[in-house]
Amino acid sequence: xxxxxxxxxxxITTLRSFMTNILSLFAALVVIGxxxxxxxxxxxxxxxxxFSGSFGSxxxxxxxxxxxxxxxxxxxxxxxAFRAKFWNIGAEGxxxxxxxxxxxxxxxxxEALPSYIIVPLIFLxxxxxxxxxxxxxxxxxxxxxxxxxxxTLMLNYICAEILTLLIVGPWKGKTRFGxxxxxxxxxxxxLGLIPGSRIHYATLILAVICxxxxxxxxxxxxxxxxxxxxxxxxxxxRYAGINFLKTSLILMAISGGLAGVAGxxxxxxxxHHLGYPASISSGYGFTAIIVAWLAKLNPLYTIISGIFFAxxxxxxxxxxxxxxxxxxxxxxxxxxxxxxxxxxDYFLNxxxxxxxxxxx
Amino acid sequence: MKKWMVLVLLCSIFCLGFSADxxxxxxxLKAGFIYVGPVGDxxxxxxxxxxxxxxxxxxxxxxxxxxxxxxxxxxxxxIDRLIQQQKCDVVFTTSFGYMEETIAAGTRYPxxxxxxxxxxxxxxxxxxxxxxxxxxxYLNGIMxxxxxxxxxxxxxxxxxxxELVRHIDAFALGIKAANPAAKLNVKWIxxxxxxxxxxxxxxxxxxxxxxxxxxxxxxxxxVEVGQSHSEKGKQIYTFSHYSPMQPYGVDSVVSGQLMNWxxxxxxxxxxxxxxxxxxxxxxxxxxxxxxxxxxxETDMINPKFVKALKEAMLDTKDSGKISAxxxxxxxxxxxxxxxxxxxxxTGPISDNKGTLKIKAGEKASKGxxxxxxxxxxxxxxxxxx
Numbered sequence: 223x224x225x226x227x228x229x230x231x232x233x234i235t236t237l238r239s240f241m242t243n244i245l246s247l248f249a250a251l252v253v254i255g256x257x258x259x260x261x262x263x264x265x266x267x268x269x270x271x272x273f274s275g276s277f278g279s280x281x282x283x284x285x286x287x288x289x290x291x292x293x294x295x296x297x298x299x300x301x302x303a304f305r306a307k308f309w310n311i312g313a314e315g316x317x318x319x320x321x322x323x324x325x326x327x328x329x330x331x332x333e334a335l336p337s338y339i340i341v342p343l344i345f346l347x348x349x350x351x352x353x354x355x356x357x358x359x360x361x362x363x364x365x366x367x368x369x370x371x372x373x374t375l376m377l378n379y380i381c382a383e384i385l386t387l388l389i390v391g392p393w394k395g396k397t398r399f400g401x402x403x404x405x406x407x408x409x410x411x412x413l414g415l416i417p418g419s420r421i422h423y424a425t426l427i428l429a430v431i432c433x434x435x436x437x438x439x440x441x442x443x444x445x446x447x448x449x450x451x452x453x454x455x456x457x458x459x460r461y462a463g464i465n466f467l468k469t470s471l472i473l474m475a476i477s478g479g480l481a482g483v484a485g486x487x488x489x490x491x492x493x494h495h496l497g498y499p500a501s502i503s504s505g506y507g508f509t510a511i512i513v514a515w516l517a518k519l520n521p522l523y524t525i526i527s528g529i530f531f532a533x534x535x536x537x538x539x540x541x542x543x544x545x546x547x548x549x550x551x552x553x554x555x556x557x558x559x560x561x562x563x564x565x566x567d568y569f570l571n572x573x574x575x576x577x578x579x580x581x582x
Numbered sequence: 583m584k585k586w587m588v589l590v591l592l593c594s595i596f597c598l599g600f601s602a603d604x605x606x607x608x609x610x611l612k613a614g615f616i617y618v619g620p621v622g623d624x625x626x627x628x629x630x631x632x633x634x635x636x637x638x639x640x641x642x643x644x645x646x647x648x649x650x651x652x653x654x655x656x657x658x659x660x661i662d663r664l665i666q667q668q669k670c671d672v673v674f675t676t677s678f679g680y681m682e683e684t685i686a687a688g689t690r691y692p693x694x695x696x697x698x699x700x701x702x703x704x705x706x707x708x709x710x711x712x713x714x715x716x717x718x719x720y721l722n723g724i725m726x727x728x729x730x731x732x733x734x735x736x737x738x739x740x741x742x743x744x745e746l747v748r749h750i751d752a753f754a755l756g757i758k759a760a761n762p763a764a765k766l767n768v769k770w771i772x773x774x775x776x777x778x779x780x781x782x783x784x785x786x787x788x789x790x791x792x793x794x795x796x797x798x799x800x801x802x803x804x805v806e807v808g809q810s811h812s813e814k815g816k817q818i819y820t821f822s823h824y825s826p827m828q829p830y831g832v833d834s835v836v837s838g839q840l841m842n843w844x845x846x847x848x849x850x851x852x853x854x855x856x857x858x859x860x861x862x863x864x865x866x867x868x869x870x871x872x873x874x875x876x877x878x879e880t881d882m883i884n885p886k887f888v889k890a891l892k893e894a895m896l897d898t899k900d901s902g903k904i905s906a907x908x909x910x911x912x913x914x915x916x917x918x919x920x921x922x923x924x925x926x927x928t929g930p931i932s933d934n935k936g937t938l939k940i941k942a943g944e945k946a947s948k949g950x951x952x953x954x955x956x957x958x959x960x961x962x963x964x965x966x967x
Binding site: 275386390401402493495497503504543 | 620621647649650651653654655656658659660662663664666667668678679682741742743744772966
């Protein structure tokens with residue numbers, strides 16, 4: 223009889239962690255290669271198309287960075303919440319609420335104000351919108367012990383319905399001829415792009431700064447320490463007199479706020495008006511959960527994991543366009559990559575031994 | 583341990599660096615198609631893809647490529663990829679939600695052509711095209727009005743936009759022509775592709791007493807609901823939408839509307855090939871054979887219901903007493919000759935709040951139809967706002 227025994231591993235070195243990720247990636251590519259082979263496509267050609275589609279060409283890099291912007295912002299915010307074991311599954315809604323607040327601000331004040339005032343203002347509005355939407359589940363959790371996984375997830379749907387209500391109702395634009403959607407933001411509120419691309423650089427710079435600042439907050443400040451204690455050892459936190467409500471409120475305001483800022487970038491940088499939820503976000507709030515996880519909950523690393531994951535999403539186009547495989551193949555590839563990366567993480571943290579015992 | 587890890591690393595780098603040779607380009611016209619749903623949706627995207635295949639088979643000088651399931655928020659990226667990497671000469675964007683990005687792409691690539699389906703914004707190198715089915719909804723309305731026993735008819739609708747309101751109104755006008763006592767009830771499901779919601783809405787309408795259902799949603803869900811009730815002995819009449827769905831409801835589907843994009847794509851691509859293209863809006867109806875009456879590829883009307891329709895006698899102004907079947911055939915022929923001969927939106931037409939919208943003897947203009955946002959007088963309720 224064979225027994226599988228798992229024991230926790232300690233003293234995980236950075237090199238080992240890095241090599242585990244590389245190996246997991248490689249193992250995933252082997253499996254993906256087999257899938258391509260079954261589909262009748264040369265796996266080397268297919269995989270090279272995916273990566274050249276995202277990192278191997280000027281076009282690909284531009285698009286990868288465009289898609290990485292919201293992923294980095296939301297992912298960085300999520301690392302803070304996840305550190306405190308606050309399972310925020312509601313970044314999608316927080317992002318949309320940021321977009322709602324920013325659109326209102328831009329449409330209301332944008333005409334009258336110059337760019338250098340209105341742009342910071344819409345970012346602030348987006349942060350407030352996302353932050354407010356983020357602290358609702360924090361209050362529910364600390365005051366009423368309501369599970370935040372449920373509340374944050376459900377708030378996504380509520381936010382999407384509110385947004386839909388606004389664009390088919392009171393906010394429906396005069397320039398839309400009866401179709402749902404707000405009018406375009408005034409020019410002063412629209413974010414500049416790096417010429418020849420769709421990279422709204424203001425949000426990109428903000429994303430990088432936020433990731434760095436959050437890294438400092440988590441590892442170098444008292445608040446960051448408290449947040450980690452709340453997550454890792456709540457009992458010790460209580461003895462030490464940490465105010466759980468205050469800590470949770472602040473960290474969810476930041477986590478939701480950054481998602482809100484990502485929403486501002488999408489509306490003011492790319493779409494220029496508020497439309498149906500699906501036309502504003504292609505599930506960034508959910509994808510960013512994976513980004514945060516791949517970054518090992520270190521906000522600094524979300525810059526890398528955000529770009530990596532954006533690359534996979536953008537490179538996925540190539541599967542359809544160059545190889546003529548159905549769109550669902552992209553999801554199979556992405557899913558396979560994730561499963562292997564998460565499995566790798568498990569093997570990194572656990573030692574698996576097989577025990578053989580013989581009985582008569 | 584490290585040695586083999588390095589080996590694996592080197593291997594993977596080698597694999598990633600491996601790149602197949604790009605094949606040499608030829609002089610074909612290359613057209614890219616962007617679809618909002620999967621090509622297997624059996625509705626909108628499926629119909630467009632049949633049109634694409636038809637055009638590609640027809641013209642040896644044409645090469646096409648398509649991308650399916652493209653979310654509205656990703657459309658700009660896909661357009662860029664089709665132009666920059668795939669070197670497409672023309673891109674067809676086949677969802678209303680792609681409108682802004684298509685116009686923006688026209689500005690970004692002034693030497694390429696773009697065709698946006700169902701939108702209203704055009705520019706020097708961005709054209710619009712649409713095949714509309716409202717006439718077919720009218721014909722189906724005649725049949726629904728003639729067949730209903732409860733005088734309550736239902737409609738499962740995707741989104742409250744002018745296109746849908748136009749179809750609902752046309753269906754209602756058809757019902758009125760056959761049966762002035764019947765009323766139309768609408769349920770909105772807020773999804774183009776939502777078989778679960780469509781099923782729920784259809785069940786709710788049946789529970790409220792409706793025995794005939796039309797719909798605008800990209801799956802045969804409503805037809806399946808009608809079929810299951812009809813099999814159990816409660817006859818529900820349904821009208822297939824966009825693709826031939828009669829096989830999903832042999833005892834329920836009376837007729838329906840079919841869209842043929844093939845001819846339209848062929849004409850657009852030929853005009854681009856011949857350099858006669860312009861950005862004039864193309865709006866194809868029954869006359870251009872884009873809109874076709876039927877729920878299957880072979881029958882215009884399901885043979886199972888032909889007898890009942892031939893026995894249902896109606897009064898009309900222009901042809902006196904006539905059976906529902908003959909009226910449908912007659913109106914269809916008139917529609918094929920053009921909207922000047924017969925159009926459902928001919929006054930007097932009032933909205934359901936009692937306001938006269940189209941005066942007696944007048945016809946709604948194309949602009950009126952494209953922006954229509956009121957229910958005609960035999961539709962119950964109000965358009966959600």
